[in-house]
Amino acid sequence: MALLDYFRQRKTTGSAAIAKERLQILVAHDRRGGGPSYLPQLKNDLLKVIRKYVAVDNDAVSVNLERDGAQEILELNIVLPD
Amino acid sequence: MARIIVVTSGKGGVGKTTTSAAFAMGLAERGFKTVVIDFDVGLRNLDLIMGCERRVVYDFVNVISGEANVGQAMIKDKRNPNLFILPASQTRDKEALSIDGVGRVLDELAKEFEFIVCDSPAGIEKGATMAMYFADDAIVVTNPEVSSVRDSDRMIGILSSKSRRAEQGLEGIREFLLVTRYSPERVQRGEMLALEDVQDILSLDLIGVIPDSPSVLNASNAGVPVILDRESSAGQAYSDMVSRYLGEDLPHRFLTVEKKGLFGRLFRG
Numbered sequence: 488m489a490l491l492d493y494f495r496q497r498k499t500t501g502s503a504a505i506a507k508e509r510l511q512i513l514v515a516h517d518r519r520g521g522g523p524s525y526l527p528q529l530k531n532d533l534l535k536v537i538r539k540y541v542a543v544d545n546d547a548v549s550v551n552l553e554r555d556g557a558q559e560i561l562e563l564n565i566v567l568p569d
Numbered sequence: 570m571a572r573i574i575v576v577t578s579g580k581g582g583v584g585k586t587t588t589s590a591a592f593a594m595g596l597a598e599r600g601f602k603t604v605v606i607d608f609d610v611g612l613r614n615l616d617l618i619m620g621c622e623r624r625v626v627y628d629f630v631n632v633i634s635g636e637a638n639v640g641q642a643m644i645k646d647k648r649n650p651n652l653f654i655l656p657a658s659q660t661r662d663k664e665a666l667s668i669d670g671v672g673r674v675l676d677e678l679a680k681e682f683e684f685i686v687c688d689s690p691a692g693i694e695k696g697a698t699m700a701m702y703f704a705d706d707a708i709v710v711t712n713p714e715v716s717s718v719r720d721s722d723r724m725i726g727i728l729s730s731k732s733r734r735a736e737q738g739l740e741g742i743r744e745f746l747l748v749t750r751y752s753p754e755r756v757q758r759g760e761m762l763a764l765e766d767v768q769d770i771l772s773l774d775l776i777g778v779i780p781d782s783p784s785v786l787n788a789s790n791a792g793v794p795v796i797l798d799r800e801s802s803a804g805q806a807y808s809d810m811v812s813r814y815l816g817e818d819l820p821h822r823f824l825t826v827e828k829k830g831l832f833g834r835l836f837r838g
């Protein structure tokens with residue numbers, strides 16, 4: 488029994504399993520691509536507009552493009568100061 | 570009409586040059602007139618693996634720039650009359666490769682040869698994209714580890730979009746997966762990605778699995794393509810790969826740990 492456990496343990500704790508998991512995530516991310524090249528500029532322009540009204544940090548705006556099948560979702564996140 | 574095959578990977582040091590040399594020699598041995606071109610301008614080493622480094626006079630860049638013609642630059646292999654090598658330049662940089670220039674040289678070679686094998690440099694810059702652009706077939710060389718598999722996946726994306734075939738609206742490049750430096754022992758211990766894992770992620774036609782083998786270094790030390798080492802597992806695996814490329818349906822070998830016989834166990838412990 489102990490011997491059996493020993494072999495089982497070796498199988499599941501090997502680093503190959505971790506490698507595969509990391510790869511699946513990496514490759515899925517790579518395949519989505521970094522999004523259109525205008526995203527950084529869009530983020531900058533948004534910051535300028537918002538700053539006309541409130542003083543915000545550079546990281547107050549985050550822009551993200553998600554692809555879900557044929558649908559693309561542009562996600563905007565603006566954090567306003569209290 | 571010649572067929573142009575690019576041997577590519579993205580990541581460096583995974584076995585592209587070893588594969589280009591073995592594959593080209595294998596095709597020549599089956600009777601096909603074959604030329605293998607080193608696209609690694611600035612870091613040439615195909616001539617070393619082929620064992621013809623002392624016979625290099627002109628190179629690929631000399632031909633592109635018109636300083637020599639292909640006939641003067643190509644080196645005829647001493648072991649096989651069907652095989653020629655076109656070395657890269659050691660001194661110029663990759664910018665010396667232009668689409669027009671490379672295209673012209675390949676067109677000229679296509680009149681004389683049945684297969685043109687292009688040994689790509691690592692990376693995704695000029696030399697690599699140039700080697701891919703004209704290809705009809707691609708062999709994506711991959712080691713069973715994270716960064717190599719990831720880079721191969723990126724190359725597959727580039728192959729399908731940036732090629733002459735794609736631009737001319739022809740059927741896309743045929744892409745094949747070649748897993749090299751495979752160690753069944755380490756896979757069994759759970760330390761190395763298994764073949765199925767790599768295939769799961771890359772989902773390309775598998776053209777071969779080359780075991781990690783000391784005979785590869787021996788062959789490169791001697792300047793002999795490893796496919797000529799008929800005793801070695803790596804040499805045999807490359808030979809199988811050539812057969813599969815030419816349409817034979819062979820089972821993959823060297824995928825599992827060899828069981829040590831009673832003798833092995835008694836005397837090697």
Ligand SMILES: Nc1ncnc2c1ncn2[C@@H]1O[C@H](COP(=O)(O)OP(=O)(O)OP(=O)(O)O)[C@@H](O)[C@H]1O
Pocket residue numbers: 578580581582583584585586587588609689690691749750751779780781782783785786789803
């Ligand atoms: N199947 C194998 N077994 C053992 N060693 C190997 C195997 N394949 C390649 N190697 C070794 O790996 C090293 C790199 O091989 P090679 O030069 O063919 O890679 P490459 O992809 O052409 O590298 P680069 O990206 O620098 O051009 C060499 O030392 C070679 O001997």
Ligand SMILES: [Mg+2]
Pocket residue numbers: 585586587609614688689690
């Ligand atoms: Mg190389």
